[in-house]
Amino acid sequence: MEAVKRDFNSTALVGWCPFNETWDQNFTRQEDAVLRIVYEVTKAIDGTRPVIDTSGNFHVVTDIFDIHDYEQEEELFAEKFKAMGEGGETYVTFPDRQSYNGQAYFVSEYGGIWWSEADSEGWGYGKRPGSREEFLKRYRSLTTTLLRNKRISGFCYTQLYDVEQEVNGLYTYNREAKFDPALIREINTQKAAIEE
Numbered sequence: 001m002e003a004v005k006r007d008f009n010s011t012a013l014v015g016w017c018p019f020n021e022t023w024d025q026n027f028t029r030q031e032d033a034v035l036r037i038v039y040e041v042t043k044a045i046d047g048t049r050p051v052i053d054t055s056g057n058f059h060v061v062t063d064i065f066d067i068h069d070y071e072q073e074e075e076l077f078a079e080k081f082k083a084m085g086e087g088g089e090t091y092v093t094f095p096d097r098q099s100y101n102g103q104a105y106f107v108s109e110y111g112g113i114w115w116s117e118a119d120s121e122g123w124g125y126g127k128r129p130g131s132r133e134e135f136l137k138r139y140r141s142l143t144t145t146l147l148r149n150k151r152i153s154g155f156c157y158t159q160l161y162d163v164e165q166e167v168n169g170l171y172t173y174n175r176e177a178k179f180d181p182a183l184i185r186e187i188n189t190q191k192a193a194i195e196e
Contacts (some may be wrong), residue, residue, distance in 0.1 A: 070109070112168040
């Protein structure tokens with residue numbers, strides 16, 4: 001409540017997300033009532049912005065349905081979203097725990113492609129690409145899958161910068177571009193299906 005009241009007037013904020021990946025712990029399921037109450041209190045304080053109850057899973061009540069998906073096999077990634085892109089069933093992670101109810105659909109974490117020429121100790125998701133070209137091919141394929149789907153409202157690549165042990169950023173820990181930013185921009189600014 002303090003954070004929402006403090007930051008309410010920030011023009012940088014487009015929404016609120018009080019929890020991230022509320023995984024069950026020690027054989028105890030997440031407490032759905034907590035997520036519902038925090039969602040309702042957040043909406044009561046700021047009714048002007050959307051609220052995601054918990055990013056990634058397990059949604060209880062949410063204005064935006066978001067998922068996290070780090071599949072690295074391009075064909076498998078595309079297959080997950082194929083039906084919804086053709087007007088069929090919406091892809092939902094953990095369908096036994098959450099359901100999609102027509103909200104805007106946001107792939108809030110994807111990619112995480114492991115790439116570093118200097119760090120062999122860190123990690124990223126999936127098999128490390130063998131070259132810069134292989135990284136860019138995978139990045140293009142995953143991103144294009146999301147852009148070409150009319151039912152996907154937005155996406156967020158994980159992650160912009162490397163952090164401590166994770167070397168899956170588009171920039172190094174020291175904020176140096178790993179790839180020509182013009183190439184990343186060209187991939188990201190392809191016309192999205194929702195723009196047609």
